[in-house]
Amino acid sequence: MALLEAIGISKTYPGGVVANDGVNLVVESGEVHAVVGENGAGKSTLMKILFGIEQPNAGALMLDGKPVRFANPREAIEAGIGMVFQHFSLVPSFSVYENVVLGSEPRSGIRFERHKAIAEVKAISDRFRLSVDPMPAVMTLPVGQQQRVEILKALYRNARILILDEPTAVLAPQEVQELFVAIRSLVAQGKTVIFIAHKLPEVLEISDTITVMRQGKTVGQVKAKEVTEKSLAAMMVGREVTLRVERKATDQSQRVAEIEGLRVVNARGTEVVAGLDLNVHAGEVVGLVGVEGNGQAETLEAVAGLRAIAAGTIRIADKDATAMSVLDRRALGLASIPEDRIARGLATGATVAENLVATRLNETRYVRNGLLDLKAIKANALQLIERFSIRVGGPASTVDTLSGGNMQKVVVARELAEQPKLLLVNQPTRGVDLGATQFIWRTITDARDAGAAVLLSSADLGELLALSDRLLVLYRGRIVAAFVNTPDLTPETLGTYMLGLSTQTADEMKAALR
Amino acid sequence: MSSISGTNKSSRWSAVRKEIGRAGGALLISLIVTFVIVLLTSKDPLGAFEQLLTQLPQKTRTFGYWIDDVAKLTITGLAFSLVFQARQFSMGVQGQVYIGALAATYVALSPLGASWAGIPLGIAAAMLAGAVYGFLPGIAKAKLGANEIVSSLMLNYVAIELCNFLVRTNLPKPQAGVLTTNDFPDSAVFPMLVDKTRIDLGLILAIVAVLVVWFAVYRTSWGLKLRLVGHNARFAEYSGIKSTFIMVSAMTASGALGGLLGSMFVQGQTYGKLTVLFEGNLAFEGILVAIVARSRPLAVPIVALFYGYLRQGAQLMNIRTDVPAEVIGVVTAIIILLVSSSYSLAFLKRLFRRGVATAPTPAAAAGAAK
Ligand SMILES: Nc1ncnc2c1ncn2[C@@H]1O[C@H](COP(=O)(O)OP(=O)(O)OP(=O)(O)O)[C@@H](O)[C@H]1O
Numbered sequence: 097m098a099l100l101e102a103i104g105i106s107k108t109y110p111g112g113v114v115a116n117d118g119v120n121l122v123v124e125s126g127e128v129h130a131v132v133g134e135n136g137a138g139k140s141t142l143m144k145i146l147f148g149i150e151q152p153n154a155g156a157l158m159l160d161g162k163p164v165r166f167a168n169p170r171e172a173i174e175a176g177i178g179m180v181f182q183h184f185s186l187v188p189s190f191s192v193y194e195n196v197v198l199g200s201e202p203r204s205g206i207r208f209e210r211h212k213a214i215a216e217v218k219a220i221s222d223r224f225r226l227s228v229d230p231m232p233a234v235m236t237l238p239v240g241q242q243q244r245v246e247i248l249k250a251l252y253r254n255a256r257i258l259i260l261d262e263p264t265a266v267l268a269p270q271e272v273q274e275l276f277v278a279i280r281s282l283v284a285q286g287k288t289v290i291f292i293a294h295k296l297p298e299v300l301e302i303s304d305t306i307t308v309m310r311q312g313k314t315v316g317q318v319k320a321k322e323v324t325e326k327s328l329a330a331m332m333v334g335r336e337v338t339l340r341v342e343r344k345a346t347d348q349s350q351r352v353a354e355i356e357g358l359r360v361v362n363a364r365g366t367e368v369v370a371g372l373d374l375n376v377h378a379g380e381v382v383g384l385v386g387v388e389g390n391g392q393a394e395t396l397e398a399v400a401g402l403r404a405i406a407a408g409t410i411r412i413a414d415k416d417a418t419a420m421s422v423l424d425r426r427a428l429g430l431a432s433i434p435e436d437r438i439a440r441g442l443a444t445g446a447t448v449a450e451n452l453v454a455t456r457l458n459e460t461r462y463v464r465n466g467l468l469d470l471k472a473i474k475a476n477a478l479q480l481i482e483r484f485s486i487r488v489g490g491p492a493s494t495v496d497t498l499s500g501g502n503m504q505k506v507v508v509a510r511e512l513a514e515q516p517k518l519l520l521v522n523q524p525t526r527g528v529d530l531g532a533t534q535f536i537w538r539t540i541t542d543a544r545d546a547g548a549a550v551l552l553s554s555a556d557l558g559e560l561l562a563l564s565d566r567l568l569v570l571y572r573g574r575i576v577a578a579f580v581n582t583p584d585l586t587p588e589t590l591g592t593y594m595l596g597l598s599t600q601t602a603d604e605m606k607a608a609l610r
Numbered sequence: 611m612s613s614i615s616g617t618n619k620s621s622r623w624s625a626v627r628k629e630i631g632r633a634g635g636a637l638l639i640s641l642i643v644t645f646v647i648v649l650l651t652s653k654d655p656l657g658a659f660e661q662l663l664t665q666l667p668q669k670t671r672t673f674g675y676w677i678d679d680v681a682k683l684t685i686t687g688l689a690f691s692l693v694f695q696a697r698q699f700s701m702g703v704q705g706q707v708y709i710g711a712l713a714a715t716y717v718a719l720s721p722l723g724a725s726w727a728g729i730p731l732g733i734a735a736a737m738l739a740g741a742v743y744g745f746l747p748g749i750a751k752a753k754l755g756a757n758e759i760v761s762s763l764m765l766n767y768v769a770i771e772l773c774n775f776l777v778r779t780n781l782p783k784p785q786a787g788v789l790t791t792n793d794f795p796d797s798a799v800f801p802m803l804v805d806k807t808r809i810d811l812g813l814i815l816a817i818v819a820v821l822v823v824w825f826a827v828y829r830t831s832w833g834l835k836l837r838l839v840g841h842n843a844r845f846a847e848y849s850g851i852k853s854t855f856i857m858v859s860a861m862t863a864s865g866a867l868g869g870l871l872g873s874m875f876v877q878g879q880t881y882g883k884l885t886v887l888f889e890g891n892l893a894f895e896g897i898l899v900a901i902v903a904r905s906r907p908l909a910v911p912i913v914a915l916f917y918g919y920l921r922q923g924a925q926l927m928n929i930r931t932d933v934p935a936e937v938i939g940v941v942t943a944i945i946i947l948l949v950s951s952s953y954s955l956a957f958l959k960r961l962f963r964r965g966v967a968t969a970p971t972p973a974a975a976a977g978a979a980k
């Protein structure tokens with residue numbers, strides 16, 4: 097008998113988007129069950145229904161063979177279901193253990209039993225190999241640790257079934273491996289895990305069973321052992337997908353961005369970029385390689401004009417841009433795809449059309465005499481929705497009704513609506529499905545082929561190797577190695593430099609630092 | 611394409627319906643709770659409720675109180691909506707009302723006041739003064755990082771005391787010791803729109819203000835920037851929007867509305883002169899109006915219509931029965947709580963269904979008990 101079963105689930109959102117259309121899901125006890133599918137296929141919606149956040153319009157849920165209904169998450173939690181969202185719901189200023197026990201604190205009478213809480217949190221975290229210090233405030237922890245706190249929260253409430261919605265999208269590769277260790281130990285101790293991800297190698301590595309969704313329907317359920325990456329991709333997309341892009345030969349003689357002696361000091365006073373020199377030329381992609389937190393993000397933000405710098409100069413298209421405003425830099429042809437689309441790249445409460453023109457409000461195409469040209473704004477949105485195949489109700493839908501991958505497409509569409517001179521890209525395909533990843537890679541490469549200088553950072557080495565002409569490895573804010581991208585360059589070679597285990601000499605780097 | 615815009619329209623309407631349902635539900639619950647309180651405290655609860663809910667439209671005079679209140683609540687609601695849309699929490703409308711009223715008074719009592727320019731100049735002076743007074747907390751926040759809530763509240767006290775002081779010392783009075791100025795000349799007082807009521811030019815100003823604010827927020831680039839800053843300031847920065855400029859200008863524009871309200875008070879039919887503490891704490895009620903209207907300019911007058919009714923109805927109840935007007939505070943408190951929380955009608959239905967068994971909140975318990 098299946099542990100958890102969803103039968104014929106349908107869900108139509110107000111506004112008419114059919115997110116689930118007769119979905120079936122059968123989860124066996126003690127397995128890792130992956131749910132895969134393109135952006136907007138309805139995975140998160142299905143999970144929200146399992147967790148009582150959304151109510152289905154039709155269909156039934158069976159738990160232990162008995163029909164159940166969850167009117168809200170509390171009822172789902174009581175039934176032993178826990179969920180970790182892609183966007184965490186922790187109280188930033190509270191400590192780890194406080195966050196874990198919040199709402200069901202151990203107490204005697206009305207007194208909060210602090211020591212007992214700490215001890216219990218420690219015990220669970222040891223038992224499931226989710227090591228995290230219970231004392232510090234959650235906001236001081238890196239994302240990977242915060243995610244563990246979320247998982248601990250669910251386990252503390254005795255979840256038997258743990259739903260993880262795109263847990264790996266926010267993690268660096270090493271953190272993904274640590275998460276997998278924890279998942280295996282959970283399963284070994286009788287828990288069941290439902291897991292959503294877009295990266296197929298990850299899915300094949302961790303899961304036992306895979307349910308594939310497409311456009312609100314389940315297309316099938318398969319054993320992980322019986323499929324390959326290729327066949328799975330074909331099931332998801334309905335056609336063959338190859339993640340490879342051909343780059344054209346381009347003229348790379350012209351320097352577009354010149355960064356000299358860049359130093360950035362963060363709020364805590366630590367030097368995160370320590371005297372960086374680098375140039376990016378028209379028609380090339382320069383990849384910044386490094387474990388997250390070694391200065392890549394700060395470098396990109398400094399060039400975009402979003403972060404104060406401590407020293408150095410930044411030249412864009414032969415102009416000194418060091419002290420320029422964001423708008424002036426954009427006027428020079430700068431475009432940027434930021435790391436965190438929700439925090440930085442979008443106003444989720446505003447409409448898709450408004451988000452798509454936000455960076456162009458000084459252009460007479462959209463604004464004349466201070467008045468918005470609503471027709472032009474709508475036309476622009478319709479055209480970009482079509483060109484970038486964004487799945488959305490229409491230009492007037494607010495961005496928060498979009499699935500994660502489609503939000504990212506809105507950002508990409510806005511930044512690449514016109515050919516940029518200098519394109520800054522950070523984590524372009526986080527949480528983005530295969531088809532869209534291929535599309536975004538293609539779009540970035542097209543911009544490069546047409547003469548854009550591209551500075552790219554990504555936690556995904558495969559992505560860096562697929563897109564870059566040159567690769568610079570950053571370690572503690574310095575370039576420790578530089579390569580011209582060739583087919584024999586491997587992730588392993590990069591890895592030793594990323595971890596700071598070795599450093600190239602100036603001579604070795606010379607060829608790739610131009 | 612047509613189908614796309616079709617679904618959008620219907621989804622926008624369903625969203626609007628949902629909001630109306632929420633606000634209406636909140637109103638109903640708060641009235642039920644109020645009724646229970648009145649039931650427990652009044653000798654004649656039905657009579658009190660009758661005064662609160664049915665008497666206002668019966669006489670032209672009381673009807674006029676209502677509409678006059680609606681006009682004023684609309685302006686203060688708009689002023690708060692503007693700053694709330696930019697996610698600034700300036701509380702300065704009250705101070706702007708006093709400063710605006712002072713400016714209008716100086717114009718009205720000057721030789722200019724006796725000319726045809728009395729009304730337009732008085733309004734303009736009031737709006738300008740209010741704008742300056744709204745600008746101050748804005749610029750203090752932009753340049754010095756001063757918290758706008760604190761600085762605007764402080765400026766409110768300054769304005770009230772300044773008004774008191776000038777009425778006592780500087781402004782012409784009919785006789786020593788009274789706390790009002792001379793009556794304004796007729797040419798400086800807003801003309802009556804409906805005979806024997808307080809309904810005057812202020813109502814037209816309020817309607818115009820609604821349209822102007824709506825247009826500014828939804829049809830100009832400034833308005834779009836304002837909303838983007840309000841949605842996500844970090845995104846605005848990234849897009850190259852000068853968020854400090856937007857923030858300061860929103861607070862200034864809202865200040866101009868506050869000033870306008872000041873002129874509507876003193877130049878309106880109600881007063882036609884400046885008296886101390888004339889505003890009777892109406893300015894702050896704009897917060898409630900703005901919250902319930904979700905800071906949407908077009909929703910503000912509708913909310914003001916309902917709220918003005920309750921407010922004046924409570925006054926009648928106060929005068930004619932043993933229930934004090936303060937009871938209406940219960941209504942406002944419950945409405946604010948419900949509307950600003952994420953309660954939904956579905957949630958209410960569930961509460962009502964379980965009400966008796968678990969009695970989770972007084973509201974639901976009261977509802978279920980009925
Ligand atoms: N609150 C909402 N209101 C209206 N439509 C919504 C809402 N939430 C999701 N949708 C729509 O429902 C569809 C399915 O969304 P869902 O978030 O379930 O996709 P997903 O499979 O999780 O995609 P992703 O991989 O991009 O996260 C999408 O078309 C999305 O735009």
Ligand SMILES: [Mg+2]
Nearest residue numbers: 139140499500
């Ligand atoms: Mg999702």
